[in-house]
Amino acid sequence: MTLAQPAFLFLAAAAGCAFIRNAKLRALLLLAVPCISLLWVALLDSGTHATVQYAGLTLEMMRVDGLSRIFAIIFSIAAGLSALYAWHVRDLMQQIATLAYAGAAIGGVFAGDLLTLFLYWEVTAVASVFLIWARRTHGAFSTGMRYLLIQVLSGVLLLMGLLLHYQDSGSMAFTSMTLGSIGTWCIFIAFGIKCAFPLLHNWLQDSYPAATVTGTVVLSAFTTKMAVYALARGFPGTEILVYIGAVMTLFPIFFAEIENDLRRVLAYSLNNQLGFMVVGVGIGTPLAINGTAAHAFCHILYKALLFMSIGAVLFRTGTSKASELGGLYRTMPKTAIFCLIGAASISAVPLFSGFVSKSLILSAAGKEGYWLIWIALLIASAGVLSHSGIKIPYAAFFAKDCGKRPAEAPRHMLWAMGITASLCVLIGIFPGVLYSLLPNDVPYHPYTFGHILTQLQLLGFALLAFVFVMKTGLHPHEIRAVNVDSDWIYRKFLPKQIKRISPTIGILVSLPGKWLANAVAHSTAQLAKLSEPRGVLARGWSINSMVFILTVVMGLVLIFNFGKV
Amino acid sequence: MPSKSNKPYDFAAWFTWVDNPVRVRRVVRALLIFCAVLFVIDLLYHRHAYFGFEQSRGFYAISGFVAFAGIVILAGQLRRLIRREENYYSPESIDGEKYPPNELSIIDNKQRSEFTDSQQNESITSRSTAHMDQGGDK
């Protein structure tokens, strides 16, 4: 089977799911497929496999190298973990969507040409949206529609870009590109949408809190990281990415700070973390690309862990809003611990996974002399601590007791969280395992004394600042509210404007038609007046008038004929 | 599935200090000392650095504190600008509506709540569950 690839395994399983009536069996399949895939990916030889000819194009469906392998591995792991976390889910649709989504993401990172990438790109869009709709509320429905539209927008831009690029370069191969032509810009923006570039980001914060408990965990892993992969593959060293990434790291932290829905806080945090990876891609040195890959790897794990823990809270309490929560450590202590591990990881506390990956990117930025960017990343790191490191666990588990006494998360969730948490810690302690998977062979040692010292200072004093703002009451309270983001433009402003001007436009559009209709009606009325049975043209002419006309005609004919002689 | 009450070990005990102002104050004090120690080490230890400014003494400490405090304060100001009520976009947005309960397993077992300040919570909890049930019928 030259075509065989892990993605097909997932997709076939997704299709097969529909015919399995036993939900438990489906859950088992959901768990087994990623395990097989993980093994498969680990054993794959580097090189290009599964080449297909289609309509004169050569599709390379399996390009295995360091970069694609590490993403495929973490995607498989993430799929497995979220399957375990979703063990209780009986909803066939979510199960199918999860499998198809994960499979497409894996297929996407193995895509050796842009067309294959595009196909998987679209499948991730279509499959993932069901995880949002699966919530089956009005709000989730419209959020899902928005999500799908934006995802497909990204897809069609990619399609447009790949066609233009193909026209320009004569090649569909998915390799490093340089910005310049319309085609590459289209591809770039397509990646940018899925990667949640600033102002293209709000689908992320809009949709992730809208998905189901388990759906959000799945969502958090694939789409954006696939985009990061695509950027790393397609646009390494594109300088504009450095600045885009820096902005990405910074602006979400402010929103995250005042956001009430903890899952949305995590979505903003996700956006911020993507910024680090984008900066890494933008720097583009082997070290930076390594940093991006490593950070994506770690990030998938700890972000999943955080989403899992908040998901567990939601699962047990029915809400994920900071203003409704607090003090849950009493009855959900294990979830709280896992959440703390996730928080520590994302905050890059030494011995946790974020520390070993983020420092790669910071070092790369430092080495290349991007001092402004470096400062931005530093500030962003403090920001990460503030919203993900402190706010998430604090608001959910520690802050003022909300009075809820939910039961501890179900066992399978605890297992999923536990495994994820231990992976986070393991990577933090033994970074070599992760580093050995990285695409580029660049030696790096995170645990230097200076590094640990500076990081601890940063975190320690930031914690102090936290204590300070708490004591002084400067810390924003958790209140039931939403904060407008740039999606205000298309969710509020534009609809309002359209509603306002549409009557005018309607009138304007209908005017020419009305005029035309009037003119036609008028002229037909005139014609009708002449032509109806009593009209001049149609009534039986009297002999007098007939003869008169005859005379006139005769005269005219004579004049005409003699005029020429 | 409700977790069993007769567990061999209760992790919640790890965190009980959070609700005890005295112990919290003790933790804060420890943090202060920890930071002070770090700061002192930083003064003594010559770090490898990429940039000149990075090398200045206490750079990380100050930037950590200032960045954190700045972010929090600025965010507070930002909120005044962009805060809206929950169903601002639409009454049917996810922010306004309840999570459909059928996918959840909301369990609120009060008998396990050794740490409860019992006077207030029962009423709140029962109200919220009642509310949830209504929401489920929609």
Add this chain to the structure above:
Amino acid sequence: MNFFDQVPALQIAVPLIGAPVCVLLRNGRAAWAVTQFCSVICTLLSCMLVAATRDGTVIRYELGSWSAPSGIEYYVDIVNASVLLVVSFISAIVCLYAYRGAEKEIQQDKHYLFYTGWLLCITGLLGIVITGDAFNAFVFLEISSLATYLLISLGPDRNSLTAAFRYLIMGSIGASFILIGVGFLFAATGSLNMADISARIPIADSPRTVLVAFSFLTVGLMIKAAIFPLHAWLANAYHYAPVTVTALLSGTATKVSLYLLLRFFFNVFGIQFSFGQMLLNYVLLPAAIAGFVLMSVVALYQSDLRRMLAYSSVAQIGYIVAGICLVSPLGISAGIVHIINHALIKSALFMATGCIVYRLGHAHIQSLGGMAKQMPITTAAFIASGLSLIGVPLTAGFISKFNLIAAMLEQGWWIGAALILASSLMATLYIGRVVEIMIFRKPRTSTGTLEVNEAPMQMLIPLWLLIALSIVFGIFGNETLSIASAGAERLLTGPLAPALVPESAYLSTGAGQ
């Protein structure tokens, strides 16, 4: 002398003899039988003539063996052979139809007169077509006209008398114009024989006489052929005549006049003179175009089916004239093809209308609701022939319209083509309007149902015969087209004679008179 040599004479003689027989019989049924018999015979005879002339042969028959130009000569080529066939065939079919169709419309005791008139009319029409003598053509014109007045006046409506009277006046004026024209021609050339005249016109030393002759003939023929704006007699005549008569006339009378127009201007005066020198198309083409555009509009607003079809006829004549005015092989053959096809189509439409009138007693368009339920075969016939009129493919109308537009475009007259299309669209509308009412509208009676039966088979069969023929000619368009293009070729060769009569001989005999 074998039988075939006498065919041209028989063509006229058969109906001419039939007419007095009808009078003598004084019996409607018998008169019908005679008429039917004569028509069929005529059809057969004209078939023979068509077959004989199809290859370009010209038959010249000297009546009573008096040699032309002093004697009357029957001159048959493919052009008039085909018109002969159309006239006699339509007569035969409509006569079959008239057996029942006329029974209600015309008083029983006048039936024999009716058929007498019919035969005389046919005689006249055939005579006009077959004769090669200009004056003789006038005589036949008068015969047919007088007979037509009679036929129209037999209509059941009081208006039919006035309609006949108006037709009489206009027809007479037209005929006398033609007579004047022929007279001037005689003055100019000293001959009445068309072939002879055609040979002599170029050498005539009195162009002014010829000009006057030309002008009078132009206008006279325009009246007889009902070319806009001299068409007004036609609407009333078709409207108030018995429908059977209308069916007959619509297929024959105007077509014959058009033939005469073709013959005079193409062959007698010659193309060079008519179109090169006199710019006849500058007179006819505006008239034709105004005709088919305006009359289609008028047809759209009529409330009576017969009147609608009458105006539609004027419009269709406009097409034919427009085709002729192109003076190109394609244009003329399109004109001729449409002469044939329109005869079939319009007769069929009037026959269908006749079926309706037969059952309803009137043909008010607005009252035709529920027709499709009560008279499905008639409705279907109306639709089929209506589609043909519109020019839907696989019908005869398509062939004519296709060629007409092709001819227009070939000459670069795209405005003309566009106007033809506009007028076709109006045809779609006015036919569609009727069909819509027939199929969809509820009857306008108090009970909400229309209590009529299907028309009798004796009417439907000839009607469907015509439709079948129109479809056959629509599919095998080459059958008519080849005749038409042969005719066009014939017309475009110019003068009738030179090739046949040595010019010198001609001169000597002609000058001697």
Add this chain to the structure above:
Amino acid sequence: MNPLWTLLPPLAVIPFILFFGEKRRNLRELSIIVAGFVLLFINNRIYNDVVQGASPESGSLAMMGELSMKLSAEPIGNLFALLASFLWVITTVYSIGYMRSHKEINQTRFYICFAIAIAAVMSAAYADNLLTLFIAYEALTLSTLPLVTHAGTDAARQGGKTYIRLLMGTSIGLLMPAVIWTFVLTGTTDFEAGGILGPEIGTTTLAILAGLYVFGIGKAAIMPFHRWLPAAMVAPTPVSALLHAVAVVKTGVFALLKIATYTFGVDTLAASGAGEWILWIATFTVLASSLIAFTKDNLKARLAYSTVSQLSYIIIAALLASSTAITGGAMHIVMHGFAKITLFFCAGAILVAAHKTLISELDGLGKTMPITMVAFTIGSLGIIGLPPASGLWSKLMIAQGTLDNGYIWIIAVLMLSTLLNIGYLLVIPLRAFFKPLPAPQSEDNHHSHDSTHASDESYDLLSSNSMQAAGWQEAPAPSLWAIVMTSSVVILLFFYPAPLVELLEQVQWR
């Protein structure tokens, strides 16, 4: 195999239909299905010939001088014929369920007109020259009119009026002169590889001619001649499905593809840029009809406007004058055909089973009609062009074709239209699935018992439990089978479009 044979099954079955009539309706419908299979078989034989490069042709019937009626098989036509004949079978199966359970009147007449229409489609598909195509086109218009007005209601009459007026008007007023003009210019109307209109004919003439063809073929429903299509939606759903989603409208765009390829020739069309001005109108149609579709709450009306929009894709493909685009257009005929017929089938199923015609009433219908709604989703994906549905390939090729002659802006329009498609099409099945059931208490009758039950299970539909639950109210089995068939093809063609590509590779572009 002589393409004339394709006329035989649909025409030969008419006496059978008449003979069996209403009394033996099972036999009547069986005979149609048999005829359909025979037709499919014949078309398949022709496919085998064509795919090997042959072009079987019939004898010619001289009509006017040089002009004759003649059939010959070439790839695009064969593709279209295969599509139409395959869907004829399926639609007949569907009709069995639909017409009976909807208790339609005059079913015999319905099936007869249907058969005639199929014969007309076949002759259009295999037309060897413009004249034959034109004749088949008109025959199709006339034979489908009774189907449009089938219901006999005022609305049906009004719809039929618009239908016939627009189609006859455009074909007589614009298409006929175009054919004649072509004939006058070139002396022939035959379809020839590379086209018959050479570059020696001026650009203006070509541009006008192209306009006459595009607007004259009213069945292609380019604005402003699109009104007939929504109007024709008064017809019974199988008619809307086969004729107004596939056969009739596709005859229009198919004709345009053929004219672009074999009358103009891609090279002439590309070199002269004659089609450019129409491209603007076609793209306007794509967008405008999508926007109109948004405003339609009636399901079939929305589908109709979606069809208008999709037809303009194919018009664009024809006018782009590139072999890739035209191949894409031809594939879109098939792919959109299957997808849209699925949607119409579903609309009919919803009407029959749930008695609903408005989109706003569909909330929660995913629970009672899951199969229909899944099929609807697949069909929508097919039209949008999202994997795993087939529309992607054709859209891709059309988009690729836009680049051949530098019409980059058209890609942007196509992409925008994709998004609009999601907004007005995909939303339909999704709200049926994912919007919670409307409060059913206000409703009458037998539902009231279910309603409480429904509300707590409405969230886990499609889970295995609810599959077993007896809440399904699907359309009758034959209709459901038809839906499943067509929607499977939509997916199948995504994974296996090779036969189409192989066939279209045989098109001779020059």
